[in-house]
Amino acid sequence: MSQKKLAIIATKGTLDWAYPPFILASTAAALGYEVQIFFTFYGLKLLQKDLDLQVSSLGNPGMPMPMPVPVLLQALPGMQRMMTMMMKKKMKDKGVASLEELRDLCVEAEVKMIACQMTVDLFEFNKDDFVSGIEYAGAAAFFEFAGEADICLYI
């Protein structure tokens, strides 16, 4: 049986949306998959050494809240920080891994991480801020792997 392959495109840079790519990549690697993640647009934030990701209930009426907060109040300064803090605490209390830990596990499992060169240039990201061991490439390089993949996810 040849090794299965999983290709993921990570496009979101919020705390909540950072979880699916790293959870699926690390788990697939543990199951024996060869995994590549292509980080583009806001997903590039997941590659920064200092992961300062936030979560917001604004524009996200599905987010469970401990108590109902009117939308206009959610927009007040400091609310996003507070919600992020509450979310992180809840995750810790429930034994959910931190993003740093999941990303380290991906690196350890040799998940290949590729930063989209075009969006790195577009947003003027500093490569020194990214974790080491990543590659820089474009869409064609992604298809070289994704074209052979058994599963391809756009997150």
Added chain:
Amino acid sequence: MANHDQVLDASGLNCPLPILRAKKALSAMESGKILRIIATDPGSVKDFDSFAKQTGNPLLESGEEGGKFFFLIQKA
């Protein structure tokens, strides 16, 4: 209860950590050795079954004991 060679306590950890820790522990073990995993995540029951099927490391036994789940996986 079957014998085991090593124990991994994944109590309090949530998906996918019990699986990732188990994979790591199994990697360091010799073929034929048995790992006993303890977990509290209810999702781990289905997950360890799937893990065993996909990795080819047989799940010898599983169940619930003292409010926790346990799994015996043999390194292939």
